[in-house]
Amino acid sequence: MTYTQTRDSSTGRRPDEAGPDVDDVARVLEPDGTRVADATLDPWIADLSPHELRALHRDMALTRRLDAEGVALQRQGQLALWAPCRGQEATQVGTAHALAPGDFVFPSYREHGVLLGRGAKPADYVLAWRGEEHSAYDHTTINAAPPQIIIGAQSLHATGWAMGAQRDGSTDVAVAYYGDGATSQGDVNEAMVFASSFRAPVVFVCSNNQWAISEPVTVQAKYPIAGRAPGFGIPSMRIDGNDALACVAAMRWALDRARRGEGPSFIEAVTYRMGPHTTSDDPTRYRDAGEVEAWTRRDPIARLEAYLRAEGVLDDSALDEVARAADTLAAEVRAACIGATTREPATMFDHVYAEPHAGVERQKAEYVEYLAGFEK
């Protein structure tokens, strides 16, 4: 029995150094917003109401505005750093929209749209990037773990959480979000092993935004990333991550499998990081303007907008309202950021341990006393 290299199933072509074809994806919206049929995806979004469609669009627009505000705040010295998500709104918001309240997400640092979808408050987006906190929000109110910086580590946390949900007999699902670069990490692969072995109700969402800082995805994978999961016994979909409807559909498919006890699923959302890796990064050093330009024509928001306008679901006044809401959110985020005060230094000794710890308490007392010495 011989297994051969993954082939691009639609074309039969063997991927080469150029990397997998970004158009070899499942989608229901063409880049220009034309609705096309996809037998796998369509059933999952047949019931989407105009209200839901507008909410999806609105959250994407809000995410973009929020992201722009993050960049601006960093440029103005209000944030130490920001990781822009421009271009990835459909993946983030689309998948988040499919979730139930009891589901729990394990995001990376770039998933602003996921947090928005989960109901984050304005301060939640910025306090960590400002350096005030390691993690700003209460994980229990938005059912989201602190954003993970150690690439791929959260894939295991999600799998473990899912094993717990399974033991509780609940239908809650865990979702791990990570990038294309993360797929090279041992943790991400071990997560597939554990998830498969225990049939854990977890969804792996890989936002393949074509870049891991300066490394093109071909450094990690010359073949479609979605082709890996099946080898671990995990069905996967490779979707157009700039097609919000495809993202909702794929996520519903995966969540449904999980809730029915079928175990893990894997979604590769093919998208693009339009901005720099972070505000510290200079992408002109490693990628062509032409590439960025080409992806502009696949913009996820313009695409959904075109479709919804054509369908009569969205009009100018609705768009104005969205723009106003976006500005309001941005203003709130800005206010939460600029208004943030830095904690008392002594608080840095808190929560090292949940229970009393003589060593930390002594160091805290000593440091407080030391600081008091300056006030004399």
Next chain:
Amino acid sequence: MTYTQTRDSSTGRRPDEAGPDVDDVARVLEPDGTRVADATLDPWIADLSPHELRALHRDMALTRRLDAEGVALQRQGQLALWAPCRGQEATQVGTAHALAPGDFVFPSYREHGVLLGRGAKPADYVLAWRGEEHSAYDHTTINAAPPQIIIGAQSLHATGWAMGAQRDGSTDVAVAYYGDGATSQGDVNEAMVFASSFRAPVVFVCSNNQWAISEPVTVQAKYPIAGRAPGFGIPSMRIDGNDALACVAAMRWALDRARRGEGPSFIEAVTYRMGPHTTSDDPTRYRDAGEVEAWTRRDPIARLEAYLRAEGVLDDSALDEVARAADTLAAEVRAACIGATTREPATMFDHVYAEPHAGVERQKAEYVEYLAGFEK
């Protein structure tokens, strides 16, 4: 584009909790020694001469005898531990026979037949198990790295070595040997990522002996392990690991790909660990006698012997000669073991560093002086 779960390609059956079918493998020798055709494997072994076939059989018989001696020496208190390889001789010897002298193997602790195939000396098998050395042999004389105990770690070493061979413009190939359990480790998956990304001339040989200590392979993988590599862009074969000819053939296929610059390959050799995990293990605690019994009927040596006898390549006198050679090897191993002397304690401070290190030298001097104090 949707990827579905790996299916057993020959039967179309979706593997279930029972695990992948051990007979869904490529083979050219039936368990009873009947030669069957396999279009993929046959070309690679068409040229095997009677002389080579006898050498293959002989090395397998020697491996078995050597292994029995290891167990006996442990029972007699001459070795601290031994990891038996009985049942896995075809995988180990068959793959090793396909190697060129310049190739370099990265074995785990159980690959006695691979070491034999590489030309190990009697002492090479036992000094580490006796506790005299961490690694007994000179890696340069048999082109084998020290046996690896950290599960899976050597897969990365092999990949790196292969990247070096590639840079040297040589046709040398690296081979990593590991077990079914090892496939769950992050390292083993990262090795596939690196090997694929750099098209490194490395062969991964997974001896799926159905068990990782007490854990059946289904804890690691409910689907054929060979199904994983293709997702990483690495072609793989799932072969009958108790069919020595299939092992030679698969290995030649993989080595040839590597030498032609086609990059890595993966071989899952489906075999069985007939003995305990190590001499410290008691497999009756976790597996049925019936299972072991069933695998007895797939014995790799009996199988090859039956075939070679039927072909007229092996007769009683040749077998007698092999038995004598095996006894000689066993006696040499025993002598090397029993005759071993423990190094001077002070040597334990040597080779911590390759260059002078004041700290270790001071500790050595102090300890030597301390020991001298007892002699007064």
Next chain:
Amino acid sequence: MTALTLRAAVNAGLARALEGDDKVLLMGEDIGKLGGVFRVTDGLQQRFGAQRVIDTPLAEAGIVGTAVGLALRGYRPVVEIQFDGFVYPAFDQIVCQVAKLHYRSNGRIRMPLVLRIPWAGGVGAAEHHSESPEAYFVHTAGLRVVAASNPQDAYVMLRQAVASDDPVIFFEPKRLYHSKGEVDLDVDLADAPPMHLAHVAREGTDATIVTYGAQVRTALDAALAAEDEGVSLEVIDLRSLSPIDMNTVAASVRKTGRVVVTHEAAREAGVGAEIVASVTEQCFEYLEAPPERVTGHDIPYPPSKLEKHHVPDLDRILHAVDRVLERGAGSEVLS
């Protein structure tokens, strides 16, 4: 009271923890049907089921990482790392996640996770099976680290570790697994000495030996031998390595004025360095001789035939006692 081996004491502690709280889970390689390679979890899967006593895939980062997720979902995972030397693949998850999630989340997330590690050498094992990695964890803020030296402590401290809302690295000295001691299985945890306190295992007046784990036994043997020579040694079993109960240590050193620290781990930046540094800082005026460290050498663990020269024994401890007592050549305890 029941006479139990240390191994059986841990087993009993695990059983009690599983009985007492549905959220307690065991995870590890071969801990199910086999009962672990040391049989510490013997019978537990049979009794509590495969959903609570979980044979995991062979991947330590995976085990610890999924345990983190289970803790986030409200479980209290007790992980077995098969041998000391196999904890390193999980190091990233331990240092960056287990140790830091409580802090990262400003106390909102709790990590009540226990990592049980069969630990250290002296059992004739192969490479990587005799490691003493405790200093790595002691140096990592956010972790608690404890080491049992006898069956009673193993039983009580294991239960305390499971009950703790902090992550605990729980070291079980392999070479004491078979040693027996009296265990009070019905001990009230509230009455038992808390896990973070050291224990004066033997009182003495001439010098203090500070140690933990299997070395406590060796130190007590040394104290017994010294007694024959008229030297009275106090032996402190640290029990907890993070935090270290310096009050107990300092009180002893202030009394004896002399201190020997012994452990099996390497010397350089080991736990012994911390003890000597802290003792010096806190008991400077009381010290009558420079402290001594008797440790494993700064070498990788040697082949087992040589390990008796690596793991500090009674003679090496007494040799150091001689030095802190500044005894001349004619009057060694050692002789």
Next chain:
Amino acid sequence: MTALTLRAAVNAGLARALEGDDKVLLMGEDIGKLGGVFRVTDGLQQRFGAQRVIDTPLAEAGIVGTAVGLALRGYRPVVEIQFDGFVYPAFDQIVCQVAKLHYRSNGRIRMPLVLRIPWAGGVGAAEHHSESPEAYFVHTAGLRVVAASNPQDAYVMLRQAVASDDPVIFFEPKRLYHSKGEVDLDVDLADAPPMHLAHVAREGTDATIVTYGAQVRTALDAALAAEDEGVSLEVIDLRSLSPIDMNTVAASVRKTGRVVVTHEAAREAGVGAEIVASVTEQCFEYLEAPPERVTGHDIPYPPSKLEKHHVPDLDRILHAVDRVLERGAGSEVLS
């Protein structure tokens, strides 16, 4: 002599190493076209090609593990770990393989591997980007550990590290990347002080400050401030943390009788503990006051807005100097 930043000095050292030996390779994440997130490898891929300056997949165990294999094949890989906090996924490969293969093979295998780590805090970075993991490696036999504190050392020690047949963990203080100093690019390595020797960065008579990395700068600033108060501080830049050049440290302490050790890493079982313990053991009769440690607290690295309270600064060092000088409330250096 040329004025270079520490970053440019490392870049120059790498270029020289690549020029001098075909077997030298660079490996890491984003080190190619981008030149690394700190631009330390700027221009090197363009100059030496992608076969020698290798952008690797995003997996630290993979990078170090393949570097081990390359070393086995005769190469001398110089690995960049992107930030201090991302070295942990490679910990198993470092501790069990890089550190032990020479020993395991009885000296037959050499591991001439350098792990460059942009290191420590004070730059306003996010979590995991300001770690000081050096003690883990110092405690690991088989590794050499060095830390540069200025451009000249960075250049020379990097080249010495690449030339060494032992594995070297090479720490580059991030907050000094942009600080300039004179570098002799044509230095003869044979004439340069060997990497394992400490350097008396400033002579003094009243107390010794022992430190390394970016803290050397802070200690020198403290010494300057103390001078104004008539206090003469000797500052020792350890440079090498494994081995530690205790001869230089002890000679200084025997002279001054007082010692303050400072580093950014956590205190418990840190490098400072080793220094204090060794000083006490070796200079007991010379010590006129208990040694002091001024370190990062035993907490995870705090959010960056609070880091100035975590990384020891001039004031905290001088405060400790006051204590070792046993100066009364009226006469603090600090005032």
